[in-house]
Amino acid sequence: MPPRARPMSPEDRRTSLVDVTLRLLREHGREVTTRQIAEAAGIAEGTIFRVFATKDELVEAAISRAFEPGALVERIREIEAELPLEDRLVRLVGVLQQRYRATFYLMRRVGMLRPPDHDGELARSARAEIHALMVGLIGPDAGRLTVDPDDFCHRLRLLTFAGSHPQISDGHLLSPEQVVGTVLHGLSKEGR
Template structure:
């Protein structure tokens, strides 16, 4: 039997139990039991029901936490702005895709067909912070782009999401390096790109 957890305030205990429940949901899905949660948290099973009324309430809180990008934000904040642009973008994309894949796996485990609605002011703040940090990763290299950095990051995130989704990608995942190279350089060879520019200019003049 694991050692008993140290005493915590009700709010801190709930926070701990939500984290433990989320880890167990990734392994067992909704079949996880309060006994398993209690053992993993190092508490008596009755302790759970001092902070929540039902197991379902704890499960719902854990699932909601999984869609809060706190850990992603922290990791993006740690990206070294002095590294080359491509290296920064690959790291950022890797962080995003790890998050997406973990989310898709959790949704499959718990039987979710779509993410829960997050329209609270707190959720809006998280989304704004995430968008801000992505632009910050681009940094001064934004002047090298043909679109505003916000649009660049939007396209990068869309491709990262699609490349990490098991159904959208048909199981052929698009890794971070491929996502970044596609967004940075496109897929046309240099000579073909020049021809396309010329055709576009001719069409505009006609």
């Protein structure tokens, strides 16, 4: 019998279980059991059902968490504005690629074809916030581009997405430097 878990508020327990379940979904997919979740969380299996009605409810909460933009937004905000434009963009693409690859992997493991609520208001709002942060990273270097920063960021995001997806890229994933070099030098006034 596992040691007794420390007391938690229902909300803290819920958050902890979602985090544990998300980690296990990446390993086991939807076949993860409540027993595995309980063991990983250090709780009795019945404790899960004090905060979630069903295993499916817990799994859906974990999948939803994976698509929340919080950590991605924070990582983009951490990119130093004083870096040269190409360095800022390489860091941005690296952050986006980590997110995309983790998302693609999770989606394959749980059998998803598209993110949950992809067309919902929260998803649109998150995409808009991320796009605005990307545009903000261009900053005073916008004059170097032959397209406006909105269009540049759209193209950068599309190439990053395609170059990070194993099937779309036919297994030839692009590095952040390759993505940025293609978009920046292909659209800069100076060229190469």
